[in-house]
Amino acid sequence: MIDAMKAESRRSVRTRAWALVLAGALALAGIAGLSVRAASADPTLPPLTPAELLGKVAAADVPGLSATFEQRSDLGLPALPAGVGDDETASMLSLLTGTHTVRVWTAGDQKSKVALVDGATESALIRNGSDVWAWSSEKQEAVHSTLPATKRPSPTVSPTEAIRTLLTKLDGTTDVTTSGTGYVAGRAVYQLILTPRATESLVGQVRVSIDAEHFVPLAAKVLASDGQEAVGVQATGIDFAVPNDSIFAFQPPAGVTVTARASSGKGEKAEKPKGEAPKTFGTGWATVTVVTMPTTGTDQQAKALLDSLPAVSGSWGKGRLLSTTLLTAVITDDGRVAVGAVVPDALYRALGSR
């Protein structure tokens, strides 16, 4: 009797242990499914110099692919209050914060599709030969334009030559290296690292991950000078099979607004912004742009937003400082705006030397 009870309790202890193990394993599987950042060792790849790597990228011939990219920004911007600006600016601003998902398909160099997946809406740009469609599910609108039939200009310099010139030019401002390997979306990649030489630059590093087999970029990250990732685009899944033709065949559905736009290229950039032409100071990564703003209407909201920024002053005058992890801007009280990916001091210097 007692033996039976003991056996019973032993069995129940064992089943309980099993159940805990099972539940733990399932929960872990769920967590692993969430964060597929496998902590596996970096792949061993034959070493390549920056010139060799870029040469392979230039020579890469990918017949087609379908991929999903995730774009993240953490610029240290304050979360904007809802309702700032109109819909258009709000949707532009929304790209500066948070996470966005983009699906990409290409087949040859004549067919491509990029779709921005956002909540319950989708915006897409589809190119099929000379037809280009822009689709917005939110506005239920399709814009059609036709590309002029131009032949590709045959390059006058060889790609290797061009890359060498590019690297020589970059060398003055940027340290270009290939350093290490890694995995992006489960694929082995080379890392191309650009490090600005200018100490004033807020950009710490730009890292581009390049697929080790097909030599297409799979990720790009901009690290701020404190080493934090400020902006990044990364593939979360990629398939190098040529996608089905139906993906690129866009037929505007019945009942949507269809606009035909004349071939793009001319007449779009005719309108110049009023006010003085922007002046630039410094070179390379430390470039500062100074613009004189046309006196804008007194938008209460914009003014309130501006007033919430910290006030700064110096020999150059007075103004407000907008400081993010990657970009700094000074808006002076006399209507000048200095912008650059630099520390504030460089902006003050540019404003002072007008």
Next chain:
Amino acid sequence: MSAARGWLRLLGSELRLIIGRRRNQVGLGVLFGLVVMVGIVLKVSAMRHPRSPSGDLIAAVAGNGIFLGFAALSIEIALFLPLAISVLAGDAIAGEANQGTLRYLLVAPVGRARLVLVKATSLAIGALIGAVVVATAGVLTGAVLFGIGPPTSLSGSQLGVADGLWRLLLAALYLAAGLAALAMIGLFISTLTEQPIAATVATAMVGTLFWILDSVPQLDWLHPWLLVDRWLAFVDLLRDPPFTDRIVAGLWVDLAYAAVFLTLAWLRLRTKDVTS
């Protein structure tokens, strides 16, 4: 073999009990009626303001009744479906304890592990019935009020009617998985008390709490871990080709929650003193 048959018999009687209960039938009727009401409201507003071009699910209903199925799911998943599943889950153990029938269930040669599994399975089936009824109500109401045609995907391509209905079924199944995971939380809460109302209210509050936390932008680091975070990703099925990344991640989250709370429910029940 006989174990499996006994298991099925227990599940059958449990399902008969759930479906036969008058309050559950009324609940399903309310879920259905809400969809009909939304459909009528949309019909009236569509007659007053003929077609304003806007792309959300609700606006798409005016052009095609199939979208009422999707719109119904997106409306009811916020509150009514979780509420309905909370009622079922709250009843599961606490209801039996409250009526004094839990004792008799356990006196019959039914292991506690098997009892929990049967309750969990019947709750999952309940979640499935709820989601499918809402989707069906949407399509039926939409067909009567707006007519049904080939739906337009979010990517701007035309889908077939059968394809549209198939995607709606997948959406209902996906949401049923999420509701089943919520039901496992409810099942665990239901083992903690003998008051079914308390368990129901607590479960519904947990569901609402998830939604509230999910809407606070300052907590965005927490969002991927919340049960409800990817529920609305069912609209990804309306893209062409369907976008499955978020849905697959959502199913993993559902599975993790279900596994943890089902185990907790079982551990709690096997050491619980059943006195009533």
